[in-house]
Amino acid sequence: MNLKQNKQTDLKTAISTYVKPGCHLSIGGFTINRNPMAAVYEIIRQKIKGLHLYAHSNGQGVDELIGGHCIASLEIAYAGSGKFASTCIRFKKAVQEKQILVEDYSNYQMTLRFLAGAMGIPFLPTRSSLGSDIIRQWGFSSEMRKATPGLPDDKLKVMDNPFKDWCDTQKVVVVPAINPDVTLIHVQQADLRGNCRIQGLTFADVEQAKAAKHLIITCEEICEDDVLKTDSDRNQIPFIHADAVIHIPFGAYPTACYRYYDYDPRYLKDYAAMANNDKAHGDYLETFIHGLDDHQGLLELVGQERLKTIQADPETGYASNLDRR
Amino acid sequence: MDYTLKEMMTIIAAREIRNDDIVFCGTGISMLAAMAAKNINAPESVIFFETGALDSRLEELPLAVGDSRVMYKTSANGGLLDSFAAMQNPVTGRHVIGILGAAQIDKFGNLNSTVIGDYHSPEIRFSGSGGGCDVASFVPRSIIFMQHEKRKFVNRLDYLTSPGYIDGKGGRKKAGLPDGGPIMVITNLAVMRFDETTKEMYLSGVYPGITPERVLMNMEIEVDISRVKEEIPPSEKELRLLREKCDHQRLIL
Numbered sequence: 001m002n003l004k005q006n007k008q009t010d011l012k013t014a015i016s017t018y019v020k021p022g023c024h025l026s027i028g029g030f031t032i033n034r035n036p037m038a039a040v041y042e043i044i045r046q047k048i049k050g051l052h053l054y055a056h057s058n059g060q061g062v063d064e065l066i067g068g069h070c071i072a073s074l075e076i077a078y079a080g081s082g083k084f085a086s087t088c089i090r091f092k093k094a095v096q097e098k099q100i101l102v103e104d105y106s107n108y109q110m111t112l113r114f115l116a117g118a119m120g121i122p123f124l125p126t127r128s129s130l131g132s133d134i135i136r137q138w139g140f141s142s143e144m145r146k147a148t149p150g151l152p153d154d155k156l157k158v159m160d161n162p163f164k165d166w167c168d169t170q171k172v173v174v175v176p177a178i179n180p181d182v183t184l185i186h187v188q189q190a191d192l193r194g195n196c197r198i199q200g201l202t203f204a205d206v207e208q209a210k211a212a213k214h215l216i217i218t219c220e221e222i223c224e225d226d227v228l229k230t231d232s233d234r235n236q237i238p239f240i241h242a243d244a245v246i247h248i249p250f251g252a253y254p255t256a257c258y259r260y261y262d263y264d265p266r267y268l269k270d271y272a273a274m275a276n277n278d279k280a281h282g283d284y285l286e287t288f289i290h291g292l293d294d295h296q297g298l299l300e301l302v303g304q305e306r307l308k309t310i311q312a313d314p315e316t317g318y319a320s321n322l323d324r325r
Numbered sequence: 326m327d328y329t330l331k332e333m334m335t336i337i338a339a340r341e342i343r344n345d346d347i348v349f350c351g352t353g354i355s356m357l358a359a360m361a362a363k364n365i366n367a368p369e370s371v372i373f374f375e376t377g378a379l380d381s382r383l384e385e386l387p388l389a390v391g392d393s394r395v396m397y398k399t400s401a402n403g404g405l406l407d408s409f410a411a412m413q414n415p416v417t418g419r420h421v422i423g424i425l426g427a428a429q430i431d432k433f434g435n436l437n438s439t440v441i442g443d444y445h446s447p448e449i450r451f452s453g454s455g456g457g458c459d460v461a462s463f464v465p466r467s468i469i470f471m472q473h474e475k476r477k478f479v480n481r482l483d484y485l486t487s488p489g490y491i492d493g494k495g496g497r498k499k500a501g502l503p504d505g506g507p508i509m510v511i512t513n514l515a516v517m518r519f520d521e522t523t524k525e526m527y528l529s530g531v532y533p534g535i536t537p538e539r540v541l542m543n544m545e546i547e548v549d550i551s552r553v554k555e556e557i558p559p560s561e562k563e564l565r566l567l568r569e570k571c572d573h574q575r576l577i578l
Contacts, residue, residue: 078455082389131500171501
């Protein structure tokens with residue numbers, strides 16, 4: 001957080017200032033929607049390594065960070081990109097080859113963990129996962145947890161309802177708070193101070209933003225001071241949480257941004273094919289990330305014509321009749 | 326009238342959905358089944374997604390539960406906290422029917438969507454729970470889609486991601502879960518349901534041309550076949566509405 005009046009900066013500076021090797025990171029969005037892809041690609045481009053990533057179901061962004069060799073450990077509920085990859089491909093490979101450590105939770109549990117972090121409390125309870133291996137199997141060993149600063153000693157705990165049978169509940173699972181060093185989100189509109197307006201589903205972006213020590217916001221549109229304040233009922237994240245604001249049109253590309261553009265089915269399909277083969281994936285990293293200066297470079301490589309096909313229909317908020325086969 | 330297996334499976338699930346159901350959908354065929362119910366037999370049922378979209382108007386088939394297509398003409402566009410709270414809260418949660426899939430299932434309807442092999446050195450890693458474990462924990466009824474293969478219907482799961490009846494009757498209560506569990510498993514060969522007393526899976530229906538013996542050959546677990554009947558194929562009307570209203574772009578069918 002900071003209270004500066006103008007937090008607008010460029011992405012290279014924001015990433016190098018806040019995303020340090022080995023830091024604890026979380027990214028917003030869900031599977032193939034509103035992932036902060038420009039920021040993800042910039043982290044890969046800057047070769048920032050050893051990151052500890054917190055995710056619920058941030059498909060494409062998670063897979064690219066893993067494939068870009070930035071991730072050492074991951075706490076996650078779901079690694080998939082819908083029909084394009086029912087299990088994220090580089091994630092699958094990295095886990096099977098033991099290149100990354102994984103701790104599994106459910107989506108609700110990860111969301112509650114961000115909310116607990118945002119609230120400043122050590123944990124929150126739920127009834128989800130009682131009787132399952134999410135409780136019994138720990139991806140991070142006790143030794144690793146004790147030896148790693150920034151991780152709680154336990155994955156989670158099952159406890160008796162401290163209010164006896166209140167609400168017909170005998171037991172709860174308590175999950176520990178997350179306070180990422182940095183959260184990255186991509187939103188439709190933000191102003192110079194970092195007030196944010198998200199359109200469509202917010203996923204867990206608001207909780208992730210408020211739980212973080214530092215928040216980096218990329219946005220489709222950057223607004224002058226009073227624009228978002230005149231209709232502030234529609235804003236979800238106030239500026240006090242924000243550290244950096246960067247104006248990047250198509251900043252979620254190739255994932256979707258409701259009311260602006262759809263996901264790019266061709267990019268996601270081509271990515272899945274390349275990610276399946278180490279050599280092709282190496283070429284992908286070179287051509288689509290390291291060989292380019294910035295996100296604008298990617299948009300130019302893909303070309304205006306293709307971007308036009310995913311432009312959102314003003315009525316539906318997505319690209320109606322887009323060829324998605 | 327000709328129909329495909331996928332159409333048969335979708336329609337069988339749709340017939341199970343009622344007008345007072347709030348339907349939790351995952352990706353793929355589960356979404357199609359919810360759309361089919363809404364367009365055919367349960368027009369008042371409500372489609373909802375873990376991402377926070379409630380009562381979406383699905384003009385086109387979403388390819389993921391985070392697809393912008395789930396955000397169109399909803400009652401509210403919230404977030405993950407909203408959707409999971411609506412399932413955990415018994416006032417609304419008791420009306421929710423979940424539609425799930427998995428890599429493995431056991432005879433008590435517990436599901437694995439995490440790993441094949443040892444959790445710490447898996448032969449195959451899958452996506453993980455997502456909202457699956459949450460739904461299976463909270464809601465009173467769920468429908469499960471599976472491919473009917475020996476390695477998928479197993480005596481012992483490699484990892485229990487989403488609880489069904491755990492170890493049989495009373496298993497959920499012992500674990501501390503609300504009442505609930507799967508009501509049926511729909512596969513490419515047959516339909517399984519769960520015995521009222523034992524909570525064990527039994528064969529309740531086979532598709533035309535499929536014998537119970539063939540079903541048994543494709544599962545490691547042994548199930549009772551004495552109650553089996555032949556499933557009724559989709560009618561002309563069901564097929565027409567499914568093809569025209571639910572997946573006219575042929576993304577799944």
